[in-house]
Amino acid sequence: MKKKGFKIIAMMLAVVMTACVAAACGSAGTESGTTAQAGSSTGAAVSTAAQSSELEPVTLKFYFMNDKKSATDEVWNAISEKFQKELNAKFEINFIPAGDYVNKLMVMSVAGNDWDANYDGGWMAYNQMVTKGAYMDLNELFPKYAPKLYSELQSSGSLSAVTVNGNIKAVPWTLKGNEHPFIVWRTDLLKKAGIADIPKDSVKTIEDLDKLIDTLHKAMPELKMVIPNMNNIASNILPYFVRDEYFDLNFHGMTINMNDPNSTVVPIEQTPFFKESMQHIKRQFDSGLISKDAMVDKTEASQYWNKGMIPYTVTSHEWAYAKPAFTDTNAAIESSQLYPEKKYYNRSPTGNLMAISKNSKNPERTMMFFELINGNQELYDMVMYGIKDKTYVLNGEAADFPSGMTSATSNYMEWGGQWALWKPQFMRPTAQYSEGFWTREAEFASTANHIQSPIDGLSFDDTNIKTELAKRDQILAELGKPLVAGVERDVDKAVDEMNAKLKNAGSDKIAEELNKQVKAFLAARK
Structure with missing residues (x-):
């Protein structure tokens, strides 16, 4: 750990302990974006400023995902100036395009590059970075x-x-949510096609979904209906996971049964519903619901959905109730939760997170920044929304784009990678998320059938199974794509052939190794 500045540890402990977290204090943001911190005193504030002024100046180097907005440097320079007494830090804010993010982080770490913190998540580079020792231990910090x-x-x-x-x-991020699947459909498109209203919460089963798709296809044959994901077999059969209470681990096609007390890892092709789900996809193809060019179409389903080129989608509670970014401003939606009585794991705290690089030159100051943004509405507003009346405006308590600006043309708001820094106690309503949205999201995640995964936080170590995983991925890509595209003539034969090849390639060895790690992880938590 960096030694510079340790002479003022005692003073800094006094500083951070005076910060008041809004969720506990019940403070409310004013129109200027500042917050009156209940429970603090004028004397304490003066003392804090005097003590923190002794901090040595540093530059904090952060990495986030997606493209850099035009006002980014101006905003963070303003943050540096505004919180000079509390942090005495300048900021170097870097962005890496989403498609390059994981590989770039890995390369930077191996090369020994120094930076202070970066955005990550369990669905991105986190597991690999942890396995390779790329992130600093934070126990003392x-x-x-x-x-x-x-x-x-x-x-x-x-x-x-x-x-x-x-x-x-x-x-980790501090939001609570659950991605139990929802079916969402475009009611405006249904109206144009002369289809009677489909009642909310009426599509609860696979059979209900089939009926919905068939109705939509007959009324709107010019639209696409089923868009296969060629890169992830599990995403194409999500309703089956929900029905049978399995959960996709997002790790080389591995899954677990949520009713299994041992959380046994099972290859997706060995689940009891796999062949049934592939037969279902075949019927969709034969019915014309899946395009014949699906295997070569590189367009993501979300793009078709946003442009109104597909009338329904499978999504989550969040996107069933948030305002989506449709091209058509008159778009309207309705939704239904699939198998609402079934179990589903809550979103992991590792879904979005900030990590400190093992090569960080300023880990102490970086942690002070994380502490401050968790307890200061004004800093939160500046980090999330930017400079009032330049990058955002306030409509009451809601943060909105300045006149003439949209999500597509924003100079700062909705910057990529901000999710790890979201704080429910400070989040303002936006055009996308209405007042109280995240409270309702947390309530949805708190229902009895929405539970925390017993192996949440387990990072699988692939050291002993690298060869087997590489072979598995290759076979799933080669033989899985025709199955999820529905073009296989004999599904049963194709599934049996793929299973045999996967076994020969070491799928059982992979499962055995992962279950060994699960057993050790669960034992350590007892």
Whole structure:
């Protein structure tokens, strides 16, 4: 850990302990974006400023995902100036395009590049970066430099998800949600096609979904209906996962049954519903619901959905109730939860997170930044929305784009990678998320059938199965794509052939190794 500045540790502990977290204090943002921090005193504030002024100046280097907005540097320079007394830090904010993000992080780490913190997630580079030792252990930093945030994350149980072999490896996001699948359809398109209203919450089963798609196809044959994902077999058969209460681990086609007390890892092709789901896809192809060019079509389903070229989608509670970015401003939707009584794991704290590089030159100051944004509405507003009346405007308590600006032309708002820094206690309503949206999201995740995964936070180590995983991925790509595109003539034969090849390539060895790790992980938590 960096030694510079340790002479003021005692003073900095006093600084961070005076910060008041809005969720606990019940503070409310004013029109200027500032917050009156209940529970603090004028004397404490003066003392904080005097003590923090002794901080040595540093430059914090952060990496986020997607493209850099035009006002980014101006915003973060303003943040640096505004919070000079609390942080005395300048910021170097870097962005990496989404398609290059994972590989770029890995290359930077191997090359020994130094940076302070970066956005990551369990669905991105996090597991690989942790396995390779790319992220700093935060056990000592957290309680010293972010004590309030540390206490909150301990109380919520979120820290266990980012603790590997006893070491805290990241700062997880603090939102609570669940991605139990929903079917969402375009009611405006139905109206244009002369289809009677389809009642909300009426599409609950695979059979209901089939009926919906058939109705839509007959009324709107010019639109696409089923868009296969050639890169992820599981995403094409999600309703079957929900029906049988399985959960996709997003790890080389591996899954677990949520009713299994041992959380046994099972290859997707060995699940009881796999062949049935492939037969279902074949029937969709034969009925003309899947385009014959599906295997070569590189357009993502989300793009078709946003442009109104497909009348329904399978999504989550969040996107069933948030306002989607449709091309048509008159677009309207309705939704239904699939198998609402079935179990589904809550979103992991590792879904979006911030990690500190093992080569960070300023880990202490970085943790102080994480502590401050967790307890200061004004800093949160500046980081998330930018400069009032330049990058955003306030309509009451809601943050909105300035006149003439949209999501597509924004100079700062909706920048990529911000999700790890979202704070429910400070999040303002936006055009996308209405007042109280995240409270309702947390309530949805708190229902009895929405549970936390017992292996949440387990990062699989692929050291002993690299060869087998490479072979598995190749076979799934070669033989799985024709199946999910529906072009296989004899589905049963094709599935049996793929299963045999996967077994010969070591699928059982992979499952055995992963289950060994699951067993050790669960034993360590007892």
